[in-house]
Amino acid sequence: MVEITGTLQRQAWIEKRLPPVEQLDGGLWSVPIVFPRNPMRYTLCYVMVDGGDCLVVDPGFDSDEGYDQLADALERIGPGIAGVTGVFATHYHADHLGMARRLADAAATWVGVGRLDRDALTAHGEPAAEQEADRQLYRSWGVPEERLPEVQLSLEAFQRIRHAAAVDRVFDGGDQLRVGGRILRTEATPGHTPGHLMLWDDAARLVLSGDHILPRITPNVSLAESGHPDPLRSYLESLERTVEAEDHEVLPAHEYRFKGIAARARALRAHSAERLDEVLAALVSQQDPTVYTVARNIGWSRGWDSLAGFQLRMALSETAAHIQYLSTSGLHAGVSGLPSAPEVVALQAGQRR
Numbered sequence: 001m002v003e004i005t006g007t008l009q010r011q012a013w014i015e016k017r018l019p020p021v022e023q024l025d026g027g028l029w030s031v032p033i034v035f036p037r038n039p040m041r042y043t044l045c046y047v048m049v050d051g052g053d054c055l056v057v058d059p060g061f062d063s064d065e066g067y068d069q070l071a072d073a074l075e076r077i078g079p080g081i082a083g084v085t086g087v088f089a090t091h092y093h094a095d096h097l098g099m100a101r102r103l104a105d106a107a108a109t110w111v112g113v114g115r116l117d118r119d120a121l122t123a124h125g126e127p128a129a130e131q132e133a134d135r136q137l138y139r140s141w142g143v144p145e146e147r148l149p150e151v152q153l154s155l156e157a158f159q160r161i162r163h164a165a166a167v168d169r170v171f172d173g174g175d176q177l178r179v180g181g182r183i184l185r186t187e188a189t190p191g192h193t194p195g196h197l198m199l200w201d202d203a204a205r206l207v208l209s210g211d212h213i214l215p216r217i218t219p220n221v222s223l224a225e226s227g228h229p230d231p232l233r234s235y236l237e238s239l240e241r242t243v244e245a246e247d248h249e250v251l252p253a254h255e256y257r258f259k260g261i262a263a264r265a266r267a268l269r270a271h272s273a274e275r276l277d278e279v280l281a282a283l284v285s286q287q288d289p290t291v292y293t294v295a296r297n298i299g300w301s302r303g304w305d306s307l308a309g310f311q312l313r314m315a316l317s318e319t320a321a322h323i324q325y326l327s328t329s330g331l332h333a334g335v336s337g338l339p340s341a342p343e344v345v346a347l348q349a350g351q352r353r
Contacts, residue, residue: 002215002264005249006257013255018042021073025204031073033060035095043095044253045070046208047077050180054079055086057208058253062098081106090210091193092117096253097164112169114195121165127158137224141316142290151313171197191235192219194228207248212238215258218271222317223324232325236272239265279322280331295319
């Protein structure tokens with residue numbers, strides 16, 4: 001059973017407004033940072049202060065408004081921007097890592113992410129070439145020509161990706177990160193991104209879950225966005241490693257704090273199984289399926305017709321991840337635009353070397 005502990009956060013989420021800055025324990029604060037023009041509205045950044053150290057986790061999307069919000073909160077908390085001694089992002093998405101470089105440069109400190117996320121970022125080439133490859137991928141997935149402009153990423157987005165690749169420290173699962181007297185351990189939870197990391201503070205019975213486990217929303221697991229050949233498989237395997245501490249309070253990057261990580265992990269696995277059944281049914285009912293035609297036959301929460309722009313892009317890439325899982329499980333194959341099961345095995349072998 002999931003128990004909501006972030007009651008003020010939940011109320012703000014329901015009322016579609018920013019929650020307050022909250023002190024969660026003696027040296028830990030939750031700070032909402034606006035995410036402009038996005039349905040998620042804000043990211044829950046966490047600030048840890050202990051023994052002269054100040055770690056900022058998931059500083060949010062890079063905007064002047066968000067930077068001012070974080071600067072004001074840091075002044076209220078005490079250290080100010082100049083007192084920040086480290087910036088850590090649970091994963092590379094723009095609403096987590098986006099403002100990290102700006103903050104770290106202002107504080108003259110480091111930015112850290114998971115190693116595989118750093119590798120995915122640095123693998124990007126010139127923005128124009130990346131944008132063309134992106135367009136060709138979605139074309140191969142059967143997206144109609146008139147809808148390609150709305151699903152492809154902009155040149156500015158690819159430029160932001162190259163900028164975000166400038167990190168100073170990389171972490172693997174099992175590493176330790178000290179913040180004064182606090183000892184945080186990293187847990188590798190690939191799926192949402194290849195290098196997604198959660199931070200566990202076992203002494204305080206807390207876990208910063210990033211986007212891996214949210215209290216209500218199912219995190220997006222995308223083939224095109226992940227940089228991983230079989231991201232849904234990685235995600236489901238990662239969920240198995242997050243159920244060890246049922247008594248920990250979960251501090252997610254969106255929505256609100258809660259307890260009951262094992263129950264939530266089971267619910268997420270059940271949702272994935274239902275979606276896989278939907279995708280398989282759509283595949284077997286079509287003579288020449290594409291990612292686009294399969295996605296069109298899935299029961300999205302707000303309906304297929306509501307999907308446009310970036311939300312459509314995410315739906316298509318999530319559908320592709322589910323098709324890939326079925327293919328690598330030997331349950332279905334032959335959808336255009338996806339690597340075959342042998343190709344995925346080769347890719348995975350290459351990653352292990």
